[in-house]
Amino acid sequence: MFLRSMKNPIGIFDSGLGGLTGYRALRKLLPGRTLLYFGDTARVPYGTRSREVIRRYSTQDANFLLSHGVCAILVACGTASSNALDLLEQTFSVPFVGVVAPAAEQAARVAENGNGRVLVLGTSATVATGAYERAIHAIDPKIQVRSAACPLFVPLVENGHTQKGDVAATAIAEEYLLPHADFRPDAVLLGCTHYPLLSEVLSAVLPGPVLISAGEASAKAMASLAAASLPPSDGSASDAFYTSDDPALFRREAARFLGAPPDAPVFHVDIEKY
Amino acid sequence: MFLRSMKNPIGIFDSGLGGLTGYRALRKLLPGRTLLYFGDTARVPYGTRSREVIRRYSTQDANFLLSHGVCAILVACGTASSNALDLLEQTFSVPFVGVVAPAAEQAARVAENGNGRVLVLGTSATVATGAYERAIHAIDPKIQVRSAACPLFVPLVENGHTQKGDVAATAIAEEYLLPHADFRPDAVLLGCTHYPLLSEVLSAVLPGPVLISAGEASAKAMASLAAASLPPSDGSASDAFYTSDDPALFRREAARFLGAPPDAPVFHVDIEKY
Numbered sequence: 001m002f003l004r005s006m007k008n009p010i011g012i013f014d015s016g017l018g019g020l021t022g023y024r025a026l027r028k029l030l031p032g033r034t035l036l037y038f039g040d041t042a043r044v045p046y047g048t049r050s051r052e053v054i055r056r057y058s059t060q061d062a063n064f065l066l067s068h069g070v071c072a073i074l075v076a077c078g079t080a081s082s083n084a085l086d087l088l089e090q091t092f093s094v095p096f097v098g099v100v101a102p103a104a105e106q107a108a109r110v111a112e113n114g115n116g117r118v119l120v121l122g123t124s125a126t127v128a129t130g131a132y133e134r135a136i137h138a139i140d141p142k143i144q145v146r147s148a149a150c151p152l153f154v155p156l157v158e159n160g161h162t163q164k165g166d167v168a169a170t171a172i173a174e175e176y177l178l179p180h181a182d183f184r185p186d187a188v189l190l191g192c193t194h195y196p197l198l199s200e201v202l203s204a205v206l207p208g209p210v211l212i213s214a215g216e217a218s219a220k221a222m223a224s225l226a227a228a229s230l231p232p233s234d235g236s237a238s239d240a241f242y243t244s245d246d247p248a249l250f251r252r253e254a255a256r257f258l259g260a261p262p263d264a265p266v267f268h269v270d271i272e273k274y
Numbered sequence: 275m276f277l278r279s280m281k282n283p284i285g286i287f288d289s290g291l292g293g294l295t296g297y298r299a300l301r302k303l304l305p306g307r308t309l310l311y312f313g314d315t316a317r318v319p320y321g322t323r324s325r326e327v328i329r330r331y332s333t334q335d336a337n338f339l340l341s342h343g344v345c346a347i348l349v350a351c352g353t354a355s356s357n358a359l360d361l362l363e364q365t366f367s368v369p370f371v372g373v374v375a376p377a378a379e380q381a382a383r384v385a386e387n388g389n390g391r392v393l394v395l396g397t398s399a400t401v402a403t404g405a406y407e408r409a410i411h412a413i414d415p416k417i418q419v420r421s422a423a424c425p426l427f428v429p430l431v432e433n434g435h436t437q438k439g440d441v442a443a444t445a446i447a448e449e450y451l452l453p454h455a456d457f458r459p460d461a462v463l464l465g466c467t468h469y470p471l472l473s474e475v476l477s478a479v480l481p482g483p484v485l486i487s488a489g490e491a492s493a494k495a496m497a498s499l500a501a502a503s504l505p506p507s508d509g510s511a512s513d514a515f516y517t518s519d520d521p522a523l524f525r526r527e528a529a530r531f532l533g534a535p536p537d538a539p540v541f542h543v544d545i546e547k548y
Contacts, residue, residue, distance in 0.1 A: 042327045043317055048432070050520035053316045152442070155429035158322070167445035168426070175442070246324035272546045 007238070008231045009034035010222065011065030011073040015057075016044030016158070017250075018194035018215070019076030020257035022099070025219035026074065030226055033233040036068055039254075040271060042244035045154045046079040047123020047192065054125060057271075058084035062092055064242070064274040070094065071231055074222045078192040078214055079123050082131035095225060099193065099214035102221035104135035106212045107189040111136075111143045114186030119209065120147040121176070121202075122191035123154065132191050146183055150176045150195075157194040160256065164200035173198070173205040185209045197257070239264040244271040281512070282505045283308035284496065285339030286348040289331075290318030291524075292428070292468035292489070293350030294531035296373070299493035300348065304500055307507040310342055313528075314545060316518035319428045320353040321397020321466065328399060331545075332358035336366055338516070338548040345505055348496045349373065352466040352488055353397050356405035369499060373467065373488035376495035378409035380486045381463040385410075385417045388460030393483065394421040395450070395476075396465035397428065406465050420457055424450045424469075431468040434530065438474035447472065447479040459483045471531070513538040518545040 010030070012023050016039050023037050038061055040046075046054050058080040062073055072095045075081045075088065081098030088096050107118045120132040127149040136145050152172050156162070161169040186209060190196055193215040202211065243250040247266040255261045284304070286297050290313050297311050312335055314320075320328050332354040336347055346369045349355045349362065355372030362370050381392045394406040401423040410419050426446050430436070435443040460483060464470055467489040476485060517524040521540040529535045 042323060049316060050523055053519050151433050152429055152435070155426055159425050161426070168442045168449070171441035171445055245327050249324055 007034050007234050008071040009036050009069065010226065010230070011036050011038070011068070011070030012076050013038040013040070013061040013065060013073065013080070014077040014193055015039075015046035015079060016041045017253055017257050018154070018157070018192060020254055021193045021196050021213060022074055022076035022215035022219045024258055025216040026222055029219060029223035032235040032237060033226060034237050035239045036065060036070055036242065037239070038065055038242040038269065039250060040244050041250055042271065045123070046077065047125045047154060048151055049125060051083050051125065054079055054083040055087050058088060059091060060271055060274040062088050064269060064271060066092060066094065067274065072097070072222070072225060074218055075099065076193050076215055076218060078126045082122070082126045082129040097218055097222045097225060099191070099218040100131050100135050102217035103189055103191065103212055103214040104132055105139060106217045107187045108136050108139040108143055110187040110210050110212070112140060115184065116142060117144045117183060117185045118187050118189055119180050119183060119185035120145060120189045120191050121150050121153070121195060122147065124149045124151050126191055132189060146180055146185070148176050148180060150192075153198060154192065154194045157197045158253070162197045162201065164204055166201060169198060169201045170205060173201050177202065177206045181206060187212055190214055241266040242269045243267075244269055281308045281508050282345040283310050283343065284346050284348060284500065284504070285310050285312070285342070285344030286350050287312040287314070287335040287339060287354070288351040288467060289313075289320035289353060290315050290432070291527055291531050292431070292466060294528055295467045295470050295487060296348060296350035296489035296493045298532055299490040300496055301513070303493060303497035306509040306511060307500060308511050309513045310339060310344055310516065311513070312339055312516040312543065313524060314518050315524060316545065319397070320351065321399045321428060322425055323399060325357050325399065328353055328357040329361050332362060333365060334545055334548040336362050338543055338545060340366060340368065341548065344368065346371070346496070346499060348492055350467050350489055350492060352400045356396070356400045356403040371492055371496045371499060373465070373492040374405050374409050376491035377463055377465065377486055377488040378406055379413060380491045381461045382410050382413040382417055384461040384484045384486070386414060389458065390416060391418045391457060391459045392461050392463055393454050393457060393459035394419060394463045394465050395424050395427070395469060396421065398423045398425050400465055406463060420454055420459070422450050422454060427472060428466065428468045431471045432527070436471045436475065438478055440475060443472065443475045444479060447475050451476065451480045455480060461486055464488055515540040516543045517541075518543055
């Protein structure tokens with residue numbers, strides 16, 4: 001409670017490292033606010049698991065961040081946002097920002113200025129919920145939405161298959177995207193925070209549409225919330241990263257998402273205890 | 275304890291579904307013995323996690339099976355066998371059979387009848403231990419061994435990319451195997467129980483070597499142990515499957531490994547409690 005009353009840090013969690021795309025964006029938007037990031041690398045990926053397991057893991061993740069005194073939580077994970085945000089909001093009293101609504105809003109804006117078509121890419125668990133489609137239709141029911149489950153994108157990103165021209169990543173992207181080429185989307189909503197790392201591969205396979213990063217969109221929404229209604233920070237950021245697996249592994253892999261090794265300490269968390 | 279004294283079932287565990295290749299082989303070898311299979315599908319994969327996490331998860335898996343009265347345990351997972359078998363043997367009193375020693379023995383036999391060369395394929399965590407290499411050299415130090423970490427094979431198999439000619443699977447197999455083509459191995463040891471499903475892809479990329487299934491090799495070793503020193507079964511098999519994620523998901527996905535849907539009930543287990 002001391003931490004919380006002093007600094008009012010914002011918590012961010014993801015199944016693993018993908019949420020770092022949201023962290024990175026929020027870090028720039030809120031220079032004076034401490035950010036605490038938890039990546040559940042001992043249980044990543046979430047996107048191929050059942051809704052019940054995703055809800056249990058997400059509750060533990062939020063519970064851990066709250067034990068460190070955060071005043072709001074960015075759910076920087078498409079799978080957790082689409083499967084567990086309602087449960088988190090019912091269970092805990094701090095405000096949550098997920099990736100679905102902010103990214104849906106950006107995509108709807110692009111579609112309304114184009115031909116009214118959005119292609120949503122997400123994990124199997126995300127696409128199964130239809131959450132992005134519902135969120136886009138809540139903004140504008142005339143927008144046509146198609147969704148494609150992309151279960152191999154997370155493992156590809158985690159194993160570094162992200163360069164333009166990568167044969168395996170291109171073959172898998174073609175399998176997922178080309179059935180929707182004739183749909184000619186105005187926007188491709190990257191509904192999982194890992195996917196921005198595949199931007200070059202995706203643009204090569206399906207040139208034209210605007211790519212929307214769910215992580216960046218949610219970071220902007222969190223920055224607005226902070227400006228509007230979060231308790232003040234103390235003006236200095238003293239971030240920390242937490243991982244359910246090995247901190248050294250996290251530090252090494254995080255560089256790929258951050259553009260450089262993390263500029264803050266990385267601690268281990270036994271997440272099963274939360 | 276009632277179950278145990280009545281039937282003396284054998285337990286099998288894996289990080290997920292790959293161990294079903296071992297289950298399937300053991301099911302044929304021991305028709306009168308009950309087999310209890312646990313697949314940790316809520317925490318799969320193990321092969322990209324740290325040694326410490328793998329040892330903790332493996333201990334919980336064994337503990338769960340022992341709570342159901344098994345008299346021996348087949349560790350049908352290359353990652354768990356190479357990272358945690360010593361800990362399991364120290365912690366528990368029942369006999370364990372892992373995949374490393376039996377597969378190493380088969381590979382050594384093939385190599386001794388050829389040019390003395392074995393290529394080991396495994397997950398990152400398995401290859402990092404050097405366990406297969408040590409096991410082969412313990413049998414015959416003259417055998418040349420090379421190892422290749424294949425982190426994307428498990429996600430490929432789990433997502434059905436196993437057919438000969440699959441572009442993504444072939445591209446990834448070429449990346450992992452072709453650097454070792456000039457080594458001309460007599461045997462390719464499939465050191466992860468998922469990999470036999472990729473046999474056709476692997477043989478197309480690197481034709482020639484004998485493919486050795488760690489799951490099948492370990493099943494033979496367990497059958498020998500049962501004949502030599504396990505307490506008797508009651509002559510009838512009444513198998514059960516356990517999963518840490520959704521039983522319906524397990525049932526659907528297991529068919530790919532078993533050739534047909536599981537012919538036994540599938541139950542949910544909250545593995546974090548063990």
